[in-house]
Amino acid sequence: MSSSVVQIDEKVAAVVDELRAAVDHFAPVVFASSMGAEDMVLMDIIYRYNIDVDIFSIDTGRLPAETYALMAAAATHYGRRSVIYMPQAESVEIFVGAYGINGFFDSIDVRKACCHARKVEPLRRALAGKRAWVTGLRSSQSSTREAVVISAFDDNNGLQKINPLALWSDTEVWEYIHANGVPYNALHDQGFPSIGCAPCTRAIQPGEDIRAGRWWWENPETKECGLHMVDGRLQRIKVETV
Numbered sequence: 560m561s562s563s564v565v566q567i568d569e570k571v572a573a574v575v576d577e578l579r580a581a582v583d584h585f586a587p588v589v590f591a592s593s594m595g596a597e598d599m600v601l602m603d604i605i606y607r608y609n610i611d612v613d614i615f616s617i618d619t620g621r622l623p624a625e626t627y628a629l630m631a632a633a634a635t636h637y638g639r640r641s642v643i644y645m646p647q648a649e650s651v652e653i654f655v656g657a658y659g660i661n662g663f664f665d666s667i668d669v670r671k672a673c674c675h676a677r678k679v680e681p682l683r684r685a686l687a688g689k690r691a692w693v694t695g696l697r698s699s700q701s702s703t704r705e706a707v708v709i710s711a712f713d714d715n716n717g718l719q720k721i722n723p724l725a726l727w728s729d730t731e732v733w734e735y736i737h738a739n740g741v742p743y744n745a746l747h748d749q750g751f752p753s754i755g756c757a758p759c760t761r762a763i764q765p766g767e768d769i770r771a772g773r774w775w776w777e778n779p780e781t782k783e784c785g786l787h788m789v790d791g792r793l794q795r796i797k798v799e800t801v
């Protein structure tokens with residue numbers, strides 16, 4: 560057996576332990592899946608090891624067709640459907656009425672208002688009553704995510720936040736996906752390492768930061784949607800194990 564296979568096996572075992580400990584300490588625990596490559600690894604591990612974590616996704620209404628196709632493919636592959644949260648219609652109507660259908664291109668403030676209506680508010684509803692949430696954040700994903708740790712209290716949302724893949728590399732994520740036949744977004748094979756809403760995501764060039772295609776018209780330090788932010792910055796969180 561190659562050393563990289565052993566290393567991945569050990570990392571998967573650590574993720575399983577982390578998730579089971581989270582359930583023991585913090586149930587009910589939910590996993591927020593954006594259907595990215597990391598999220599598909601976690602979905603596969605949660606289902607494969609039958610871990611008691613409910614999975615949800617947020618349908619902003621502006622996702623690429625490939626992401627909807629993956630949602631359907633994953634439901635077929637696993638024989639289970641994630642819960643889907645959508646924005647409140649009135650909030651989107653007010654936003655579009657005030658700023659236009661693609662108003663998020665006009666300024667960072669307007670873009671963040673769109674992300675708030677379409678992502679942050681549905682997230683708040685999805686996390687209501689939960690004691691911990693799981694995400695696929697990794698510390699090597701970009702300059703905005705270097706502070707990501709495995710487990711810490713999320714002051715912004717008032718519950719524990721578990722990032723079991725915080726220390727995984729991009730190579731390890733893809734090794735796991737290919738070794739286990741995990742379904743993934745077709746856009747990943749077209750130069751999209753990070754995928755969000757269709758109008759706010761584009762392919763990147765070789766050598767660019769893997770989140771360079773997200774809100775590409777903004778500076779790197781503003782490129783978060785608000786799901787993982789406090790006071791305009793990515794949460795700085797202390798390390799705790801569960």
Ligand code: SF4
Binds near residue numbers: 619663758
């Ligand atoms: S990523 Fe773009 S379309 Fe999606 S919620 Fe944010 S601003 Fe709106």
